[in-house]
Amino acid sequence: MKNALKFAQALMAMLAIVLAMVSVPGDARTAKAGIPTVLLPIASSPLVTFRIQFRAGAADDPAGKKGLTRLTASMLTDGGTTKHSYEEMTALFYPMASSVRAVVDKDVTTFTGTTHIDNLDKFLDLFTQILLEPRFDAHDFDRLKTSQSNYLSKTLRGGNDEELGKQTLGVCMYAGHAYGSPNEGLVSNVDAITVDDVKAHYQKMFTRDNVTIGLAGGYPKNLVDRVSKSLERLPAGAPGHPARPAPHEISGLEILAVEKEGRSTAISMGYPLDVTRADPDFYALMVANSHLGEHRTMNGVLMNRMREVRGLNYGDYSYIEHFVQDGGSTFPITNIARSEQYFSIWIRPVQPQHRQFALRLALWELDRMVRDGLTQEEFDEARSFVKNYSRLWAQDQGRRLGYLMDSRFYGIDDFLGTLPAKLDALTRDQVNAAIKKHLRSDRLCVAVVTKGADAFLNDVTNNTPSPMAYDAEGIPQDVIDQDKIISVFPLNVNKTASKVVPVSEMFQ
Amino acid sequence: MSLTAWCQERVTVISAAAGILAVGLVFSPGGARAKDVFPFPVTTRTLDNGLRVVMVPFDSPGIATYYTIVRTGSRNEVEPGKSGFAHFFEHMMFRGTDRFSSDAFNALYRKLGSDPNAYTSDDVTVYNTLAPRDGLEQVIDIESDRFMNLKYSESDFKQESKAVLGEYNKNNSDPENRLYEKVRATAYTTHTYRHTTMGFIEDIEDMPNQYEYSREFFSRYYTPGNCVVLIVGDFDVEGTYKLIQKYYGPWKSPNNPAPVPAEPEQTAARSAQITWDNATLPYVCVSFKIPAFDARTKDTASLDLLASLLFDETSPLYQELVIRDQKVEELSVYAPFRRDPGLFMIFAKVKDPAQLDAVRERIYQTAEAAAKTPVDARRLTDVKSNVKYSFAMSLNTARAVTANLTQFIGLTGDPAMINEMYRHYDEVKPEDLMRVAGTYLTRARSTEVTLTGGGTQ
Numbered sequence: 001m002k003n004a005l006k007f008a009q010a011l012m013a014m015l016a017i018v019l020a021m022v023s024v025p026g027d028a029r030t031a032k033a034g035i036p037t038v039l040l041p042i043a044s045s046p047l048v049t050f051r052i053q054f055r056a057g058a059a060d061d062p063a064g065k066k067g068l069t070r071l072t073a074s075m076l077t078d079g080g081t082t083k084h085s086y087e088e089m090t091a092l093f094y095p096m097a098s099s100v101r102a103v104v105d106k107d108v109t110t111f112t113g114t115t116h117i118d119n120l121d122k123f124l125d126l127f128t129q130i131l132l133e134p135r136f137d138a139h140d141f142d143r144l145k146t147s148q149s150n151y152l153s154k155t156l157r158g159g160n161d162e163e164l165g166k167q168t169l170g171v172c173m174y175a176g177h178a179y180g181s182p183n184e185g186l187v188s189n190v191d192a193i194t195v196d197d198v199k200a201h202y203q204k205m206f207t208r209d210n211v212t213i214g215l216a217g218g219y220p221k222n223l224v225d226r227v228s229k230s231l232e233r234l235p236a237g238a239p240g241h242p243a244r245p246a247p248h249e250i251s252g253l254e255i256l257a258v259e260k261e262g263r264s265t266a267i268s269m270g271y272p273l274d275v276t277r278a279d280p281d282f283y284a285l286m287v288a289n290s291h292l293g294e295h296r297t298m299n300g301v302l303m304n305r306m307r308e309v310r311g312l313n314y315g316d317y318s319y320i321e322h323f324v325q326d327g328g329s330t331f332p333i334t335n336i337a338r339s340e341q342y343f344s345i346w347i348r349p350v351q352p353q354h355r356q357f358a359l360r361l362a363l364w365e366l367d368r369m370v371r372d373g374l375t376q377e378e379f380d381e382a383r384s385f386v387k388n389y390s391r392l393w394a395q396d397q398g399r400r401l402g403y404l405m406d407s408r409f410y411g412i413d414d415f416l417g418t419l420p421a422k423l424d425a426l427t428r429d430q431v432n433a434a435i436k437k438h439l440r441s442d443r444l445c446v447a448v449v450t451k452g453a454d455a456f457l458n459d460v461t462n463n464t465p466s467p468m469a470y471d472a473e474g475i476p477q478d479v480i481d482q483d484k485i486i487s488v489f490p491l492n493v494n495k496t497a498s499k500v501v502p503v504s505e506m507f508q
Numbered sequence: 509m510s511l512t513a514w515c516q517e518r519v520t521v522i523s524a525a526a527g528i529l530a531v532g533l534v535f536s537p538g539g540a541r542a543k544d545v546f547p548f549p550v551t552t553r554t555l556d557n558g559l560r561v562v563m564v565p566f567d568s569p570g571i572a573t574y575y576t577i578v579r580t581g582s583r584n585e586v587e588p589g590k591s592g593f594a595h596f597f598e599h600m601m602f603r604g605t606d607r608f609s610s611d612a613f614n615a616l617y618r619k620l621g622s623d624p625n626a627y628t629s630d631d632v633t634v635y636n637t638l639a640p641r642d643g644l645e646q647v648i649d650i651e652s653d654r655f656m657n658l659k660y661s662e663s664d665f666k667q668e669s670k671a672v673l674g675e676y677n678k679n680n681s682d683p684e685n686r687l688y689e690k691v692r693a694t695a696y697t698t699h700t701y702r703h704t705t706m707g708f709i710e711d712i713e714d715m716p717n718q719y720e721y722s723r724e725f726f727s728r729y730y731t732p733g734n735c736v737v738l739i740v741g742d743f744d745v746e747g748t749y750k751l752i753q754k755y756y757g758p759w760k761s762p763n764n765p766a767p768v769p770a771e772p773e774q775t776a777a778r779s780a781q782i783t784w785d786n787a788t789l790p791y792v793c794v795s796f797k798i799p800a801f802d803a804r805t806k807d808t809a810s811l812d813l814l815a816s817l818l819f820d821e822t823s824p825l826y827q828e829l830v831i832r833d834q835k836v837e838e839l840s841v842y843a844p845f846r847r848d849p850g851l852f853m854i855f856a857k858v859k860d861p862a863q864l865d866a867v868r869e870r871i872y873q874t875a876e877a878a879a880k881t882p883v884d885a886r887r888l889t890d891v892k893s894n895v896k897y898s899f900a901m902s903l904n905t906a907r908a909v910t911a912n913l914t915q916f917i918g919l920t921g922d923p924a925m926i927n928e929m930y931r932h933y934d935e936v937k938p939e940d941l942m943r944v945a946g947t948y949l950t951r952a953r954s955t956e957v958t959l960t961g962g963g964t965q
Contacts, residue, residue, distance in 0.1 A: 388621015
């Protein structure tokens with residue numbers, strides 16, 4: 001019964017996890033001469049979460065080798081170590097129900113994993129092998145490189161239109177900029193990467209002077225030192241992060257329309273935003289954005305007016321920073337912090353006959369908010385919602401640690417911990433001033449994935465009216481009246497900066 | 509890129525392949541009967557009208573999950589032309605009542621800082637939210653009201669049907685969804701598992717004309733005897749139960765379910781092919797008919813363990829096809845628990861169309877060999893260990909605990925089945941695995957579907 005008893009005790013210990021998480025503040029510290037750490041000790045937790053973050057991302061990919069950071073990270077997590085092949089590593093992790101995954105974004109790459117305290121030593125041994133002793137085997141390299149290339153040329157081009165639309169928006173907003181291709185890179189670039197490129201990139205970017213250690217949970221006190229000492233064996237050197245040129249100035253509506261076979265039309269639009277969590281205006285924009293289009297809730301104006309009232313599609317949301325949904329939740333993943341952010345609107349697929357109207361409606365609502373701001377009641381509701389809703393964003397220690405590490409990235413105190421006070425201090429005037437200063441509806445990139453892209457571009461360029469028709473009776477008169485205005489809402493398309501691209505040429 | 513995300517309907521999935529392993533097992537030496545695996549106290553009560561209430565105190569200071577599980581899903585869409593209706597109706601449940609319009613409903617939850625949502629699967633429709641401790645009565649009030657007094661206009665109904673069509677459209681650009689639809693439509697001739705939870709597109713397009721039927725659907729399935737309220741977190745059990753009695757007590761709708769047609773026994777292999785208009789790697793799915801979920805026998809636990817042993821990333825077949833020979837980019841298995849006989853599906857995303865036949869044959873050979881050769885004892889131990897730690901690591905939030913319970917309540921109506929089920933995991937022996945492989949993973953019970961790209965990209 002020894003195993004059963006130990007296991008039952010571990011389960012009962014979990015009862016206190018959430019309580020501990022609420023009461024234990026994050027502890028971001030930098031050792032005098034060591035590797036920076038972000039620590040979230042929770043003595044009662046039977047789990048230990050690791051987040052080892054490198055200041056290396058897709059934006060660091062050299063010209064002609066876009067996708068190199070992603071492939072390097074995959075070679076670490078899915079390519080075995082000098083001691084164990086990938087098959088052996090998988091078999092060793094499996095009984096622990098653990099694994100190590102790499103989240104790669106533009107500016108950071110984070111290796112994450114959680115283990116039960118029972119298995120801490122075994123897990124730590126495997127985790128450090130992954131970071132310190134990558135195998136760089138040619139056979140594994142072929143497998144992972146082919147998979148990454150196939151993702152771009154087959155999955156992204158031929159599958160989910162929504163993801164294709166979002167990645168197309170990135171291409172449009174950041175043309176010529178280090179953020180201008182998917183994190184997985186470009187097909188021709190990935191195909192040109194060699195295993196020597198990966199080895200050199202690892203030596204240059206995944207270094208002890210470029211890493212932060214994040215730990216959370218019921219770990220023993222000496223774990224911090226153990227991990228730090230291990231990671232001292234990482235390659236030496238600091239790669240540096242030279243200043244990047246700003247993204248191009250957007251003029252009018254710059255349309256990038258992807259011609260693709262399909263039943264519906266996916267639309268994403270946005271522009272680079274000169275605000276991050278480090279900027280006081282970010283918190284005012286959080287309130288404005290929640291009012292306009294809080295992700296996957298019924299609260300936003302866009303969701304209400306586009307889906308609920310008009311039945312145009314499944315959902316419509318807006319964002320003031322890069323957002324990736326965490327699995328089946330409605331919350332964002334952490335550790336995708338960026339030094340440069342963007343504003344965006346995501347219109348989920350609409351029927352092709354409504355694509356122009358949907359674009360106009362979203363811009364019209366954005367324009368209205370920019371012009372009129374929020375009423376006091378709208379401000380109060382949105383602020384109250386964000387304040388309460390944000391309590392749900394860190395219900396487990398992994399997410400809490402992720403937010404703490406992101407706070408360190410932005411150079412701010414605990415983002416979630418300080419958020420309520422920052423929201424409380426806001427006024428409606430501050431929010432409306434931030435809207436006026438940072439949001440706009442006349443200069444955006446618009447990414448569209450649709451069949452008949454030429455006709456679409458022609459219609460929007462010529463400002464062809466797009467009247468809305470409903471199958472249902474009983475549509476409120478004010479909606480019908482509004483539709484008439486929206487159907488001719490001017491679209492200031494920048495003709496020379498707009499184009500149609502066959503899907504087969506995207507991300508090449 | 510995971511194949512196991514397919515069954516996502518609205519927010520989450522109760523039993524994707526990973527979810528199956530997210531519940532656990534207490535080991536006991538020599539296979540002796542272990543104590544209950546679920547470590548938290550469960551209080552289950554039934555109101556006079558038949559509504560069951562399951563309450564689980566859990567340390568999540570200030571908040572509790574509040575789930576209403578309707579034991580109706582796309583399985584209950586028995587009339588021709590009505591596929592997808594359970595999911596559609598899930599959408600309508602957010603359209604308000606005389607007391608709380610949809611705007612008032614949203615405003616209340618906005619004020620509470622909560623995120624009410626719902627999902628539908630083959631067997632259940634689940635309404636979920638988080639309730640602050642001091643707002644629990646408001647949640648009980650507004651939730652009970654919409655289950656008793658839902659009211660919507662025909663115009664609202666038609667508009668919402670467009671949102672459902674939009675949901676179908678967003679999913680439709682993924683070849684994996686198309687493959688999944690075809691597998692089910694081929695594997696079943698009679699049972700309602702023939703269609704996915706989204707439903708057939710022709711039925712979705714006809715939804716605006718089904719207003720009258722929607723009222724019938726509501727009266728047929730949204731009854732106290734067909735629902736379970738599940739609360740997990742920081743709340744007072746006795747005080748909360750009194751509130752439940754107060755607000756749900758007047759609910760008097762009688763149970764009136766329509767019978768679900770049984771699928772005839774399959775006696776010969778079936779197959780289908782589809783072409784995808786855009787670029788894609790080719791896929792093959794080999795599926796086998798397996799029995800309905802049953803926590804009282806070892807078959808369900810044995811098949812679940814077999815799925816991991818034969819086809820997950822530590823399996824010999826995965827090592828051969830994905831790692832060593834690199835013929836396959838992704839290999840995955842999805843064998844969800846279902847109230848009626850379901851499918852044990854193996855999906856392979858193949859790199860070269862010329863290899864499709866060889867890969868498919870290796871899947872069959874692996875299944876057939878499992879009936880003749882005992883599984884390696886070490887691997888069986890490792891899989892059981894994986895199940896154990898997956899469960900331990902999945903109980904870290906009130907929502908995660910709720911998700912574990914919801915699956916078993918949806919399948920059986922009884923939260924205690926979680927303990928019954930995991931006793932059987934502990935008891936599974938190599939000979940049990942050989943028996944279920946030989947009984948269920950046979951060519952006569954199989955359906956195979958291939959998808960190949962028509963695009964030139």
